[in-house]
Amino acid sequence: MTVYGWMRMAWTDEKLKWNKTEWGGLHELHLADHEIWQPDIILYNSASGSSIDHYGNSHCVVFPTGEVFWVPPAQFLVFCDLDLRLWPYDTQTCHLTLGSWTYDGDQVDLQLGVPFDGFEMDLWNTNSEWQIVDVKGNRAEQYYSCCTEPYIDITYNITLRRQSPAYSAIVITPAAAIVLMTLAGFWLPPNAGEKILLNGCTAIIICLFLLYFSQKLPAMAGNTPLVVLFYSSSLHLVILSLVVTVVVLNLSRNCYSIPVPWVLQSLLLGWPGRMLGLHHIVLLVPSAEDRHESCSGMEDSSIEASSSGGNVSIGDDSRRVLTRTSSHRRHQVNWILLAIAIDRLCFLLYCLLFIILATVYSV
Structure with missing residues (x-):
């Protein structure tokens, strides 16, 4: 001084x-x-x-x-x-x-x-x-x-x-934007590739702010500013969010021939799923399946009827194909529900973590 x-x-x-x-x-x-x-x-x-x-x-x-x-x-x-x-x-x-x-x-x-x-x-x-x-x-x-x-x-x-009025606009306001961007990624559709882009942009923004802090502040042992610790912790959370996003995209885009484990399926269709807001998605899925199956059945019936001279009948092989297709579609829907549940659980967990970080680093 x-x-x-x-x-x-x-x-x-x-x-x-x-x-x-x-x-x-x-x-x-x-x-x-x-x-x-x-x-x-x-x-x-x-x-x-x-x-x-x-x-x-x-x-x-x-x-x-x-x-x-x-x-x-x-x-x-x-x-x-x-x-x-x-x-x-x-x-x-x-x-x-x-x-x-x-x-x-x-x-x-x-x-x-x-x-x-x-x-x-x-x-x-x-x-x-x-x-x-x-x-x-x-x-x-x-x-x-x-x-x-x-x-x-x-x-x-x-x-x-x-x-510090200028510092509030430069440092504190972007921190709130970073929190909202991180949380918004969990509400994008589970098969949306933009989730990775959003998390990557958030990580780059945090890295730029950490570089700004390294140029602005002297390196002092034991006196690291709390706002720097908040940005550093946010970077760790964003990287973990990126890993969760990759898992969610895998679950929602890949075609699985095996069903979701019955324990997870019972949770998704039970009260935990209702708590996460999955009940309206669960209710819409069967009706969509039924419509799709009925449409497929009508098309196959009309084709077979025309080829057999008007006698409408569905063979055993056709029933087997329809049943297998319907089963695979039902399995895939359950995997998508699992991906949505993971996103919403992570949203709630991240809300709690950001509240804890804001409380600890604002003292």
């Missing part, structure tokens, strides 16, 4: 006292910063390397009482311990620790200025991304094993909150 501001320091120098009446009513002096003694107040946790010149070259104001007033422009560059777990709704606290570099507390006794925390926000320029929530000053005395005298430092704790 880089802080630009004015540093206000005041101290008393016994060597700079004078009597105003003896000097023509002189009530103040303006002296260059290199002409008088100044405290060597340094930023302890500076991130600017070997450069420790924090203050600009500005004059000091000296009063007859020996009080020296110095307000130089200052620039502080410090390391901040970032916690990006709640990004982009995070709040960060950075510390500025100031103290004398060569003088102990018996020689230079640092005190907080007025107001009590020594930090004024009158000339604060608003930032487009960060908002200052709180600033607190704290004076501390440190004792080291090498020395008996105290060493005094003053620490300013600056609490910042990220302003």
Whole structure:
């Protein structure tokens, strides 16, 4: 964090006292910063390397009482311990620790200025991304094993909150769209190839967002943003959804000569099937079969009647073919019902999983 501001320091120098009446009513002096003694107040946790010149070259104001007033422009560059777990709704606290570099507390006794925390926000320029929530000053005395005298430092704790309306539109809204796209795939017809296309597009979108996060956020151990974890978990769920889609397409498109196991068939035609909304599909299937069989029977009868000179009769081989075709069609319908049931079960399961993810990663 880089802080630009004015540093206000005041101290008393016994060597700079004078009597105003003896000097023509002189009530103040303006002296260059290199002409008088100044405290060597340094930023302890500076991130600017070997450069420790924090203050600009500005004059000091000296009063007859020996009080020296110095307000130089200052620039502080410090390391901040970032916690990006709640990004982009995070709040960060950075510390500025100031103290004398060569003088102990018996020689230079640092005190907080007025107001009590020594930090004024009158000339604060608003930032487009960060908002200052709180600033607190704290004076501390440190004792080291090498020395008996105290060493005094003053620490300013600056609490910042990220302003995130833009991030909400860029990150949060697409997350809701990804959830809806993933759930919508389960409501497409079980034999629709568009299910794979929809899941593939969703996976690509999530990968693009993860690449955006890798460029936007620093890699920090133990502080992975929750929104990144949500996108990562969503990618796992989409890949599993893609696997389920392949299974469903297999069940609905392939022609099976074997029936659905009786346990699954009883569940599909019983109350579990009604709970999944399969009852109206089950009711429509026999009527369609009957119509198809009757139409096929009428066609075969008319053909046989015309060839036999008007005597209408259906041979045993024809009945066998019709029965076998009807049986295969019934098996295939049951497999399609199983595919629809898998889709709807996965829809309910994914709704529950996304609710759990949103609850866990929004804390």
